Amino acid sequence: MxxxxxxxxxxxxxIAKKIAKNFKNGKILGLVGNLGSGKTHFxxxxxxxxxxxxxxxxxxxxxxRHYSIPRDPSSxxxxxxxxxxxxxxxxxxxRLDKPNQLLEIGLEEYINNPESVVVIEWAEKIKNILPKNxxxxxxxxGKKENERIIQVNIN
Amino acid sequence: MIILGIETSCDxxxxxxLEIKRGKFNLLANVVxxxxxxxxxxxxxxxxxxxxxxxxxxMPILNQALKLASSKSQNTISKNSIDYIAVTQGPGLxxxxxxxxxxxxxxxxxxxKPLIPVNHLAAHLLVNCINNKIKFPAVGLIVSGGHTILxxxxxxxxxxxxxxxxxxxxxxxxxxxxxVAKILNLGYPGGPIISKLAINGDKNKFNLPRxxxxxxxxxxxxxxxxxxxxxxxxxxxxxxxxxxxxSDYELRNLCASFxxxxxxxxxxxxxxxxxxxxxxxxxxxxxxxxxxxxxKQLQEKIKSKFTRVxxxxxxxxxxxxxxxxxAVAGYFKINNxxxxxxxxxKADPNINNSLS
Numbered sequence: 001m002x003x004x005x006x007x008x009x010x011x012x013x014x015i016a017k018k019i020a021k022n023f024k025n026g027k028i029l030g031l032v033g034n035l036g037s038g039k040t041h042f043x044x045x046x047x048x049x050x051x052x053x054x055x056x057x058x059x060x061x062x063x064x065r066h067y068s069i070p071r072d073p074s075s076x077x078x079x080x081x082x083x084x085x086x087x088x089x090x091x092x093x094x095r096l097d098k099p100n101q102l103l104e105i106g107l108e109e110y111i112n113n114p115e116s117v118v119v120i121e122w123a124e125k126i127k128n129i130l131p132k133n134x135x136x137x138x139x140x141x142g143k144k145e146n147e148r149i150i151q152v153n154i155n
Numbered sequence: 156m157i158i159l160g161i162e163t164s165c166d167x168x169x170x171x172x173l174e175i176k177r178g179k180f181n182l183l184a185n186v187v188x189x190x191x192x193x194x195x196x197x198x199x200x201x202x203x204x205x206x207x208x209x210x211x212x213x214m215p216i217l218n219q220a221l222k223l224a225s226s227k228s229q230n231t232i233s234k235n236s237i238d239y240i241a242v243t244q245g246p247g248l249x250x251x252x253x254x255x256x257x258x259x260x261x262x263x264x265x266x267x268k269p270l271i272p273v274n275h276l277a278a279h280l281l282v283n284c285i286n287n288k289i290k291f292p293a294v295g296l297i298v299s300g301g302h303t304i305l306x307x308x309x310x311x312x313x314x315x316x317x318x319x320x321x322x323x324x325x326x327x328x329x330x331x332x333x334x335v336a337k338i339l340n341l342g343y344p345g346g347p348i349i350s351k352l353a354i355n356g357d358k359n360k361f362n363l364p365r366x367x368x369x370x371x372x373x374x375x376x377x378x379x380x381x382x383x384x385x386x387x388x389x390x391x392x393x394x395x396x397x398x399x400x401x402s403d404y405e406l407r408n409l410c411a412s413f414x415x416x417x418x419x420x421x422x423x424x425x426x427x428x429x430x431x432x433x434x435x436x437x438x439x440x441x442x443x444x445x446x447x448x449x450x451k452q453l454q455e456k457i458k459s460k461f462t463r464v465x466x467x468x469x470x471x472x473x474x475x476x477x478x479x480x481x482a483v484a485g486y487f488k489i490n491n492x493x494x495x496x497x498x499x500x501k502a503d504p505n506i507n508n509s510l511s
Contacts, residue, residue, distance in 0.1 A: 035385060036382035057323060063249075141385075
């Protein structure tokens with residue numbers, strides 16, 4: 001378990017980048033935390049790390065947004081973190097009460113794909129359909145106004 | 156000419172019959188089955204319920220629209236009188252969109268009438284054409300639960316062209332209303348509840364941020380405003396308590412202050428866009444266009460600064476999702492509609508890069 005304390009939106013994004021650095025293959029990240037705790041900004045940080053130019057906006061309305069990860073021209077060697085990754089999938093379960101809906105719109109296709117990083121906000125709502133290797137990241141409000149406690153649980 | 160409009164992009168199932176005679180619109184039927192009450196129980200739209208309800212509602216709604224159209228027209232209107240079928244292709248919830256798109260495809264096949272795919276966002280703006288002759292170029296502001304977008308619409312030989320000039324970088328304004336209502340335990344949908352409470356509130360009571368207002372662009376951000384409200388509720392713990400107490404006033408003040416913060420940003424960016432692109436018209440559209448304060452203040456501000464710009468705001472019945480707007484938007488695409496391969500035609504939940 002790793003614990004980070006963020007003092008601003010910029011720091012939350014930096015923490016996301018730090019965590020993403022260790023990913024070589026596809027990953028499923030379950031973000032857990034209340035409204036305004038920094039989940040979407042964390043995802044924005046991931047997108048910056050993967051050099052995605054499109055703006056990451058809240059997927060609450062459409063449930064799922066897909067972003068293509070551009071190929072990294074500098075990663076000619078096989079150890080480059082971006083060599084194998086092609087998709088960032090941003091999912092929001094805020095409005096869900098049953099997980100089945102996500103299966104209908106093709107969640108499995110993305111989850112079983114080693115080329116995808118799947119970020120799921122309000123992941124606790126669909127815990128029972130997520131694979132065991134899901135990395136859960138908890139977001140909590142700190143004591144000070146802009147402070148956030150970000151806790152990464154890697155099994 | 157008769158256009159059948161079908162809209163199922165989110166939580167409403169809607170059908171409309173629009174008659175066009177010499178370029179004039181005559182709306183014969185506009186039926187909307189709102190599912191809001193069903194969803195209110197859950198504090199938001201539940202997509203699975205939305206799609207299932209849509210499947211149950213679509214045929215009765217279509218039949219009701221045709222029946223109503225028949226009773227309003229001098230001629231008998233049946234499904235065979237339809238010349239075109241316009242349907243929302245996206246953006247929206249994929250499972251909901253599919254219900255409308257598949258129904259439209261089937262009808263198009265059986266009746267052998269052309270299908271016109273419509274962008275839901277363009278439709279929200281073009282509904283203003285239903286009773287008005289609008290001159291382009293126009294600046295359009297779409298405000299809803301899923302979108303906050305400023306668009307420049309120009310007219311060309313090949314129909315209307317759309318360019319997104321600014322949009323939200325995080326949450327949509329309607330989403331901010333819904334989430335703030337959730338933080339304050341007010342229920343769903345948040346927009347009407349907050350705007351009602353705001354009427355008797357002091358909008359200057361709480362000093363909330365106006366995100367991105369100083370930035371020299373046309374983009375918006377509402378997620379920080381939501382967080383600012385969250386901090387206030389932690390600071391003033393009793394703000395969420397029961398009505399008919401002193402804290403009720405504070406709740407009203409907070410609602411008014413939050414609403415004003417949203418309105419200030421929306422107006423400021425709209426004025427900037429009008430100044431930059433010098434349009435002939437301004438069009439408002441989307442569910443949040445029903446907000447009375449937003450309408451009032453937009454009208455006043457644009458009028459005072461740009462006297463020549465004509466302002467168009469949809470009637471309240473056309474602010475939320477409806478199919479009349481889909482039929483109208485479909486009409487504008489008839490002349491330059493490429494023949495659609497019905498078999499390949501699919502719902503597309505993410506189309507907002509191009510509104511055409």
